[in-house]
Every structure is written in C-alpha cells, then in structure tokens.
Amino acid sequence: MDITxxxxxxxxxxxxxxxxxxxxxxxxxxxxxxxxxxxxxEEDVKMEKSxxxxxxxxxxxxxxxxxxxxxxxLMFMKFKQEKRKQKMQLKKKKKKEREALGDKAPxxxxxxxxxxxxxxxxxxxxxxxxxxxFDEGTDEFSAYFNGLTNPKVLITTSDRxxxxxxxxxxxxxxxxxxxxxxxxxxxxxxxxxxxxxxRNFTYLMVIxxxxxxxxxxxxxxxxxxxxxxxxxxSVRLRKEMRRRGKDPTEHSPEVILNNFSTxxxxxxxxxxxxxxxxxxxxVGRQVATFHNQRDFIFFRFHRYIFKNEKKxxxxxxxxxxxxxxxxxxxxxxxxxxxxxxxxxxxxxxxxCRRKFQL
Amino acid sequence: MQHDDVIWDIIGNKQFCSFKVKTKxxxxxxxxxxxxxxxxxxxxxxxxxxxxxxxxxxxxxxxYMKVIERAAFPxxxxxKVKLSKNYEKALEQIDENLIYWPRFLRHKCKQxxxxxxxxxxxxRKLVLKRQxxxxxxxxxxxxxxxxKEEKALIAAQLDNAxxxxxxxxxxxxxxxxxxxxxxxxxxxxxxxxxxxxESEEEEEEEEEEDDEDxxxxxxxxxxxxxxxxxxxxxxxxxxxxxxxxEEQDEEEESSEEEEEEEEEEExxxxxxxKASRSKGKSPANGTAARKKRAYVEIEYEQETEPASKSRTx
Numbered sequence: 279m280d281i282t283x284x285x286x287x288x289x290x291x292x293x294x295x296x297x298x299x300x301x302x303x304x305x306x307x308x309x310x311x312x313x314x315x316x317x318x319x320e321e322d323v324k325m326e327k328s329x330x331x332x333x334x335x336x337x338x339x340x341x342x343x344x345x346x347x348x349x350x351x352l353m354f355m356k357f358k359q360e361k362r363k364q365k366m367q368l369k370k371k372k373k374k375e376r377e378a379l380g381d382k383a384p385x386x387x388x389x390x391x392x393x394x395x396x397x398x399x400x401x402x403x404x405x406x407x408x409x410x411x412f413d414e415g416t417d418e419f420s421a422y423f424n425g426l427t428n429p430k431v432l433i434t435t436s437d438r439x440x441x442x443x444x445x446x447x448x449x450x451x452x453x454x455x456x457x458x459x460x461x462x463x464x465x466x467x468x469x470x471x472x473x474x475x476x477r478n479f480t481y482l483m484v485i486x487x488x489x490x491x492x493x494x495x496x497x498x499x500x501x502x503x504x505x506x507x508x509x510x511x512s513v514r515l516r517k518e519m520r521r522r523g524k525d526p527t528e529h530s531p532e533v534i535l536n537n538f539s540t541x542x543x544x545x546x547x548x549x550x551x552x553x554x555x556x557x558x559x560x561v562g563r564q565v566a567t568f569h570n571q572r573d574f575i576f577f578r579f580h581r582y583i584f585k586n587e588k589k590x591x592x593x594x595x596x597x598x599x600x601x602x603x604x605x606x607x608x609x610x611x612x613x614x615x616x617x618x619x620x621x622x623x624x625x626x627x628x629x630c631r632r633k634f635q636l
Numbered sequence: 637m638q639h640d641d642v643i644w645d646i647i648g649n650k651q652f653c654s655f656k657v658k659t660k661x662x663x664x665x666x667x668x669x670x671x672x673x674x675x676x677x678x679x680x681x682x683x684x685x686x687x688x689x690x691x692x693x694x695x696x697x698x699x700y701m702k703v704i705e706r707a708a709f710p711x712x713x714x715x716k717v718k719l720s721k722n723y724e725k726a727l728e729q730i731d732e733n734l735i736y737w738p739r740f741l742r743h744k745c746k747q748x749x750x751x752x753x754x755x756x757x758x759x760r761k762l763v764l765k766r767q768x769x770x771x772x773x774x775x776x777x778x779x780x781x782x783x784k785e786e787k788a789l790i791a792a793q794l795d796n797a798x799x800x801x802x803x804x805x806x807x808x809x810x811x812x813x814x815x816x817x818x819x820x821x822x823x824x825x826x827x828x829x830x831x832x833x834e835s836e837e838e839e840e841e842e843e844e845e846d847d848e849d850x851x852x853x854x855x856x857x858x859x860x861x862x863x864x865x866x867x868x869x870x871x872x873x874x875x876x877x878x879x880x881x882e883e884q885d886e887e888e889e890s891s892e893e894e895e896e897e898e899e900e901e902e903x904x905x906x907x908x909x910k911a912s913r914s915k916g917k918s919p920a921n922g923t924a925a926r927k928k929r930a931y932v933e934i935e936y937e938q939e940t941e942p943a944s945k946s947r948t949x
Contacts, residue, residue, distance in 0.1 A: 393791065466766050511785060534801050560814050565802065571792035574785050578794055582802055584815050590802045592795065600785055624777065 392572065397633040401541040410541070414548070418503040422480070422552040429553055431457040431481040432474055437464055440490035442515070447485060449516055449597045453566065453579050454553055455530045467611050475500055481553060482611070485510070495601060497549060498611050504619065505611045506549055508575075508601040515597055523581050523593045529562020530555045531579070537570040542620055543636040546575075546603060564595075573634045575601040603636065638707045644683035648675070653682075669700060669714070671744045678740055688734055688741050690719075690748045697726065697752055699733055699745065723753060 341357055344350040376383040388394065403410050414420070421427045431454050433447050439462070451457040467484065474482055479500050486494030492513055498505040516522060533554050538547035550568045567578045579596030606620040620635075627635060647653035656675050657664040663675035671689045672679045681687050685704035690697055699717040706713050717733055719726040727746060734742045806815065 391791070464766070511782070532805075534798060536797055536801070560811055565798065567794070567798050567801075569792055569794055569797060572784065572788040574788045576789065576792060576794060578798070580798060582798075584802075584806060587806065587815075588803070590799050590806075592798055592802075600789070602781070602785075 392632060395632045397630065399540050399634070402539050403541055403544050410544070414544070417545075417548075418499055418501070419548045419552050421501075422556070423548075425556055427480055429454075429456060429481060429555060430479045431483060431553060432479045433457055433459045433483045433485070434462050434470075435484065435492075436486045437462055439485075439487050442490055442513075443485060443487045443492045445515055446492050446513055446597060446599075450483070450485075452526050453531070453596050455528065455555055471498070471500070471610050484611075492599075496611060499549065499552065500610065502609050504545065504549065505607040505609070505616070506546060506603060507605045507607070509604055511600050511602070513597065513599045516595065519594055519598070521593070523595045526564055526579065526581075526595050527562050529559040529564060530557070531562065531564035531566045532558040532560070534565055534567040534569070536567070538568075538636060540636060542603075542606070543570060545606070546636060565592075566596075570636050573602060573636050575603070575636070577601065638685045638704055640683050640685055644677055644680060647682060648677060648680065655682075669702075671741070671748055679744075686737070686741075688737065688745050690730075690745050690752060692752045692756070695756055697749060699730060701733065719749070 341350060341353045344353060414423075422429065433451055433454075435443050435447060439447070447459045451459045462484075467482075471482065482496075482498040482500060484496040484498075485492045486496065488494075492510050495508040495510050496505065497508065516525070531554060533551055535547045535551060538544055547568070547570075554566065563582055565580050565582055567576070567580065569576045569578070576598070577600070578594060578598050580592040580594050582590050582592045584590050602622075603620075604622045605618055608617040608619050622635075627633070647656075653665075653675070655665050655667040655670075657666055664673055665675040665680060667681050668691070669681040669687070669689045670679055671681075671687075677683065681689070681702070685702070685707055687702045689700045691700060692698070697719045699719055701715045701717070702713050703715075706715075717729070719729055726749060730745050730749065731742070734745060805811065
C-alpha cells in the first residue's frame with residue numbers, strides 16, 4: 279500500500295530513528311493495516327498520540343507524554359544533552375567575557391549554600407548587646423565564669439548499660455577533667471540530684487541508652503541550673519578512630535565553641551564551656567571542640583601541634599559524637615513539672631530548611 | 637433440669653466448647669468465671685451447678701457464687717459479695733460464705749484471692765517506682781535527620797575550622813610565650829611570611845644533605861629530627877614533660893616538615909597521614925627510637941614524595 283496522503287504533523291518527525299521505520303501514516307486514516315503490518319499500525323497510533331514531532335515542539339508537549347518507554351527514554355536523554363550543551367555554552371561565554379574584561383570583570387558569584395540562605399534569626403546575638411551581656415553576667419553560669427567554682431562532673435547512664443555505653447562513659451570521663459563515672463543501679467534522678475549538690479558537683483551528665491547504643495544525653499547544671507536534653511548520634515569510640523594518637527593526658531583541654539549565634543545557642547555554648555576548667559593547660563596541647571552546624575553540634579577532641587606560625591597539625595584522639603538539642607529546661611531535671619525554655623517542635627521548626635535554632 | 641454430667645460429657649470431651657483452648661499439653665478454659673483457668677470436670681463453670689469464683693474489678697475483689705436453685709434465672713445466677721480489703725478478714729468472709737461447700741471450691745477460691753492480692757500489691761509498688769516512658773521513633777524522621785547530619789558534617793569542614801581557630805588564637809597571643817616562633821610577632825604580610833618560610837626550608841635542605849652523607853641507614857619509625865628543626869622547637873623541649881607521645885608528635889611533624897619543601901599546599905593532609913602511618917607502624921617495629929638524630933629518613937612508601945628523597949624499603 280502506498281502512502282497517498284501524509285498528514286502534516288507526522289512529517290515533522292525528522293529524527294533518524296523515526297525515519298528508519300517507514301512512515302505509513304495514512305494507515306490510520308484508512309483504518310486498515312495491510313501489508314504494513316501490525317507494528318506500523320501501532321507506531322502510527324503512537325505517532326498520533328505523541329502529536330506533533332519531537333523536533334518542533336508545540337508548547338504543551340512534554341517528553342512524559344510519549345507512551346513508549348524506550349522512545350521516551352531516548353527523547354529524555356536527548357533533551358538532557360541539549361540542556362547540558364546549552365549550559366556549557368553559557369559557561370564558556372561567561373568565561374570569555376570575564377577574561378576579556380580582565381580586571382574590570384564583575385566579581386564571581388558566590389554559590390548559594392544553606393548557610394548563606396539561612397533565614398535571619400531575630401535572636402541572633404550581637405556581640406555588643408548590653409542586655410545579653412547583662413544576662414550572661416547574672417545567669418547560672420556567672421559563678422563559673424567569674425572563677426568562683428570549679429567544674430566537677432558526674433557521669434552516669436540509664437538503667438543497665440551495655441558495653442558500648444559503659445566504654446563511652448569511661449572515655450568521656452578521660453576527656454573531661456575532674457569527671458567521675460557512677461553506675462546508675464536504678465536510682466531516681468530526683469534523688470540523685472540533691473546528693474550531688476551536697477557533694478559539690480557542678481554537672482550531672484546522664485547518657486541514655488537504647489539497644490546497646492548511647493542515644494541521648496541529659497546535661498544538668500547542678501545548683502539549679504538549666505537542664506539540656508540532647509539526642510546523641512554517630513558515637514565513635516576511641517578504638518574505632520583511624521589515625522588516632524595516644525590516650526588523652528590529664529591536662530585540661532582548651533575549648534572551642536563554633537557557630538553558636540542565637541540566644542539559645544549562646545546559652546548552650548556556655549553550658550558546654552562550663553564543663554571544662556577555666557584555665558586550660560597549654561602544655562597538654564589538647565583541644566575539645568563543639569562545632570554547631572545546622573543545629574547539629576559536633577564534638578571532637580584533638581591534640582594539636584604548631585609546626586610554624588602558619589600551620590598547625592591536629593590529631594584526633596578521644597571519642598567523637600554529634601548532638602542535637604531536644605529541649606532546654608530551666609531548673610534541674612524535672613520532666614513533669616519543669617519549666618521548659620525551649621522544646622524542639624518538629625512540625626514548626628523542621629518545616630523550613632533554611633531556618634535553624636542554634 | 638441441670639444435668640452436670642451430661643453437660644460435661646458433651647462439652648468436655650466429645651463436642652465443641654467455645655471457651656476451651658487446646659494446647660499440646662493442656663486444655664484451658666477462657667470463661668471469665670472459671671476459678672482455675674483450666675478445663676476440668678471440677679473447674680468448668682458450665683458443668684457445675686454449684687460454683688464459686690473470685691474476680692477483681694479496679695482493685696476491688698468480689699466473691700461470685702452460683703447455686704442450682706437459681707439455675708433457671710440466668711440474669712440472677714451469680715451472687716456477688718464484696719470482700720474486705722483486709723486480707724485476713726476477706727479470707728474469713730470467704731470461709732463464711734462458702735461454709736458447707738465442697739473443699740475444692742473453698743480452697744481454690746482462697747488461692748485465687750491470694751494471687752490477686754499479690755498482683756495488686758505489685759501493681760501499686762510499680763507505680764511508685766520510676767516508669768520507663770517509651771517514645772516512638774518515626775523511621776522517616778530518623779532517616780531524614782541522619783541525612784541532614786551527614787550533610788551538615790560535610791558542610792562543617794571541622795578540621796579546617798579547628799585549625800583556623802587555633803591559628804587565630806596563636807595570632808592573638810592567647811598562648812603567650814609558650815610557642816616561640818621568631819617571625820610571628822613582626823610580620824603580618826603574607827608575602828614576608830612566605831619568604832621566610834622558604835628560607836627556612838632552604839636551610840633545612842642544606843643541612844639535610846649534609847646529614848645524609850653522614851648518617852647511618854636504619855629502619856626507624858619516626859623520631860627523625862633535624863637540628864634546624866630542633867632549634868625552632870627549642871621550647872618544645874620544655875614541654876616534653878609528661879609523655880612520650882608528645883615527643884613522637886613533634887618528631888613526626890618535624891620530619892614531615894622536610895617534605896613540605898616540595899608540597900606546601902597538600903601539607904596538612906599528608907602530614908596527618910604520615911603521622912598516622914608512622915604511628916601505626918611504630919608498634920610493629922617495636923623501636924621507640926630516641927629523638928635527636930642528626931639525619932632524616934623517611935621510610936615509608938609515599939607516592940607523592942619525589943624520588944630524590946624517598947627511600948622505600
């Protein structure tokens with residue numbers, strides 16, 4: 279059967295693949311597939327369905343409308359390649375322009391990162407803010423920051439800790455100077471706290487365990503200080519670290535607190551800072567870092583050495599873990615009647631990807 | 637008419653009883669009024685027209701009794717007696733109500749009552765103790781958080797941040813006079829610093845060549861120190877108070893400094909790797925070689941090291 283009439287639209291299908299299969303578009307019109315065979319019938323039907331051609335696109339056409347998977351895939355790949363080519367051309371053009379202008383070229387555009395795009399938090403602390411300075415002078419940590427008290431930390435776990443948690447506690451105790459580990463043995467925290475206060479502890483740290491792995495941390499500043507509850511993840515014990523050095527010595531480490539910018543972040547930062555003694559011993563060359571990034575606080579413990587005034591080498595010792603703040607409570611630990619300063623509300627706070635609390 | 641035997645004959649063994657639960661070794665009875673919970677001729681409430689049970693409702697125990705006279709009135713079949721909270725008094729009450737009843741029922745009632753009071757006591761005790769609160773985790777949320785954490789970790793670039801902070805502190809002088817870098821106080825301009833670091837390296841090169849001629853070839857893990865480096869780190873000697881590892885640190889770092897001549901920029905990554913490798917190998921070698929050797933040898937296969945310096949073993 280010969281093609282007598284060829285409708286306009288299928289003609290535009292100028293692609294090679296298509297051309298390999300002879301166009302018998304009139305079959306659809308005549309309604310009879312003769313010697314053309316079944317396949318061509320189907321082909322034509324599909325051709326009809328795919329409307330106009332792939333090369334000359336009517337505006338409402340999209341690659342996803344092609345019913346045949348193989349062909350759709352091919353079309354999509356071609357589409358992608360086209361896009362990529364255009365992008366490369368654009369880049370080249372820009373580069374040429376930049377070179378041509380030389381020094382007068384406009385500055386390079388900074389790529390957008392989440393940190394760049396972060397929604398401005400109104401509680402961001404201004405370094406010269408008097409109110410903040412006043413608050414910090416009179417809050418629960420003022421005693422520590424004025425040098426009146428020395429930190430003394432009690433580390434314990436939830437009931438019946440398993441091996442990993444116990445080892446984690448021990449390693450934490452080596453990292454934090456003046457820390458003592460005690461077994462929990464089913465004691466109620468509310469009873470433990472007055473005893474700790476009586477023995478002059480300044481911090482109570484409870485590591486919660488789930489399925490043999492530490493997953494929560496309650497940090498309670500003792501003479502009725504704030505209580506922070508964190509979620510702990512990615513705990514790496516000392517023997518799992520690559521390229522680590524020897525065990526930490528007894529020297530007090532220095533503390534680095536990065537990126538605690540909002541009011542909440544500030545209070546958490548002070549909470550961490552008060553864990554360590556005020557005067558670090560530089561002889562020990564050890565540094566504990568709490569780095570806040572997108573509301574995750576990464577803890578690292580390193581030993582450093584200055585090779586010259588421009589280069590420092592650091593070697594990681596000690597455990598590493600990440601924390602995420604879940605709630606901050608004003609008094610000591612009291613889950614029922616405590617007054618919560620801040621609680622993580624997932625639906626409100628996690629809704630926007632550019633908004634962070636700390 | 638109530639024919640207990642007939643009833644038992646039917647539901648007990650031959651035909652179906654909807655309260656019966658069969659297991660491999662035993663039959664249980666799920667009837668709420670059953671006193672022992674087993675499916676027996678004497679414990680079946682359907683097959684005994686005179687029957688008694690103890691049941692507990694919200695912490696209160698009741699004695700239920702069924703007699704044959706009321707068998708025709710299903711609504712009033714069970715007589716309910718509230719037992720006192722006092723254990724002995726309740727036992728007396730049971731005795732008094734079940735006087736002249738078969739020994740089996742009396743005994744089993746008292747046993748059941750005892751068990752019930754025991755578990756009620758335990759419940760009250762547990763409420764006072766610390767109760768574990770189970771918090772459900774949503775898998776989606778956890779996965780999301782894990783992914784966010786990984787990305788945050790990558791974005792954080794912790795090592796760089798820490799090093800920057802340490803260098804800043806050094807610049808600001810928080811370390812005081814502990815580190816005695818001669819050029820530090822004077823130069824702010826980058827270029828000047830670069831020049832001097834280059835000149836230092838040149839000195840190191842010369843000395844190293846001299847030492848190469850003189851020194852012996854030995855397999856040493858770390859602790860190759862050059863005198864020029866030592867002079868820079870004079871104050872480091874004062875710091876070597878406590879542990880060996882500090883010494884090893886310094887010596888490793890100083891040995892790596894020579895390699896810095898060639899590759900200035902990739903320094904920190906490399907030095908760390910070399911430190912780690914040498915650290916990893918030193919226990920195997922077993923030699924804690926002492927410091928203050930006059931020559932430098934870098935033993936390990938380091939692909940980035942130029943051929944002139946590498947001595948692969």
